Amino acid sequence: MPKAATVTKKTSTATKASANGNGKVTKGLDLVDVELAKKEFQARKTSQLAAIKKTDKGLLREMLYQMVLGRKFEEKCAEVYRMGKIGGFCHLYIGQEAIGVGTMMAIDKKDMVITSYRDHVQAMIKGISPESVMAELYGKEGGCVKGKGGSMHMFSKELEFYGGHGIVGGQIGVGTGMAYAAKYKGTDQVTLCFFGEAAVNQGIFHESLNMAQLWKLPCIYICENNQYGMGTSQKRAMSSRSIAKKAEAFEMANEFVDGMDVMAVRAATLRAIERARKDGSPTLLEIRAYRYMGHSMSDPGNYRTRDEILKYQERDPIVLFKESLKEAKVFGDKDFEKIEQEAIEATDAAVKFAEESPYPAESELFTDVLVA
């Protein structure tokens, strides 16, 4: 039997184990009713407790802080967007924080990250300051790309953050190339390549996964399945339900992960990193979450009901993580208040910085078209 086929078989088992910690595959997260959601919340908490006990306290605090900061920051974005401070498109991450934090806080500083246009929170987790992200949203000189990219295009070469990209799926191929470069140069960097579930229907997804497995590239493909491609649900756009299983067509390792559970996301990412660093092979993670807000700030959300959103909020990743941390006696309400306060202060400082930062000089129009 070819080696790759064995890998697939092994990961099928891993999929089951990781799904809810007791070997039972989670069925249809988008079909649960409120009561079932509450029960799942309890089951998830039990599995989180075990993971929390094995994790460094400082790291847990930073994970919670980044999740809360992501939430507060994006809420503030919505607020200032409505005030006309932010122009263009503005895609918020609210509801998906456990994915960014669970994956990106499992990698090293040297590892590379690339994502779609829903990029504010990933940019901050990689180390870009909330100030320069907010200033970028404001189209100001102090923005991380000098006001020339806006919401969809945060970058930092220094921090190995290869950008937010605006063409659905385009970054899947670019991320594959980043992993190609790591292998070529013989560094042990891994690449985290994020995209939404709707990008999976683009040809570039299939072209990239084929090459990554063929050439054994250290790329971790992270499908953030928030269940809607703009206003079209996955059910109305994809002939098959499982995205993780699409990797099997390429004989690529894959896992389905509950994206409301930051510890489960972290565990799955660590397994993928080991695979990437050990023998350079790629993984596809399908991490299912739910975006509470519209596709962008201009989306009224007529395609789904309030009940559906509430159902997911029953399983909110931040509430879940806090309750688990509390039950594990790692942190208490006072710690949570402090963390929340820090996040609010960081967000307010970001807004202040953005407000005060000047607009780019008119001469900036013609810079950075070509490099010497």
Added chain:
Amino acid sequence: MAVLTIRDALNEALREEILRDENVFVMGEEVAEYDGAYKVTRGLWKEFGDKRVVDTPITELGFAAVGVGAAMAGLRPVIEFMTWNFSILAADQIINHAAKMLYMSGGQFNVPIVFRGPNGSAYQVSSQHSQALEAFYANFPGLKVVMPSTAADAKGLLKASIRDNNPVVFLEQERMYGMKGEVPEGDDFIIPLGVADVKREGTDCTIVARSMTVPLALQAAEKIQAEYDVSVEVIDPRTIKPLDLDTIISSVKKTNRLVIAEESHYFASVGAEISHSVMEHAFDYLDAPVKRLSCAETPMPYAKNLETLALPDVDKIVAAVKEVCYL
């Protein structure tokens, strides 16, 4: 100086740059084991192996994207399209990604990549394999566009393109791969991008030609000289973007007449751009309206006689020069 075909001049450029810089690699369909669909990469895989010369699946968008990502992460890929017609599948990566990356990252991520392969018509390969795409790619800021017409230019410009820190669209011509010319010796023979070349000096009329139309224009110039004693200057911009307008304008100011011969379509072509610039900068020097020769405004037909009819040739260029000289 060695006499080489354009194919071998390109091959030498690739070989020398692979040897010079460990980050340079060639990637594309059939470039390695098969030795290249048009043999431009002949022998390179045998010499350098899988790391430096990489066969890809037939996945133009995918391998163009791998090139862009690899270039962002510090490599210098040379991506071959078997023909530029296939690049249209990869246009998202060339236009939306490579061309924009430096600007939208606020100057942080440059993309040192060369996309290369044959452009324009070949020998009766019909509608989907005969397009000249320079005007299309030249329309997007962030890309350089290069079109050599001699063996020396092919080598010097390809080496300059590989060393350039920006994305370069390098357009070759299938009909020209076998054409021979003298090529200066030495690894450091470079032709800077953005510098036009006067292929033939003259005083009575300027022809601006590029790629395949350069040898046609030179033949037409000889014919006109012999038959009408008209002295034609032939200018090859070599780089479409950035365009060396100064050389063209100076020539027009001297000859007062301009013919532009190109293989691409007429509407919104590079020739139209040059014509406009000449109107803007040398209006008072023109003694006749600028004449443009392009590919017929149809998809390329298969039939040999129709294909010939669609394309510029020596006789059409002669007729155009006669027209602007009122002969």
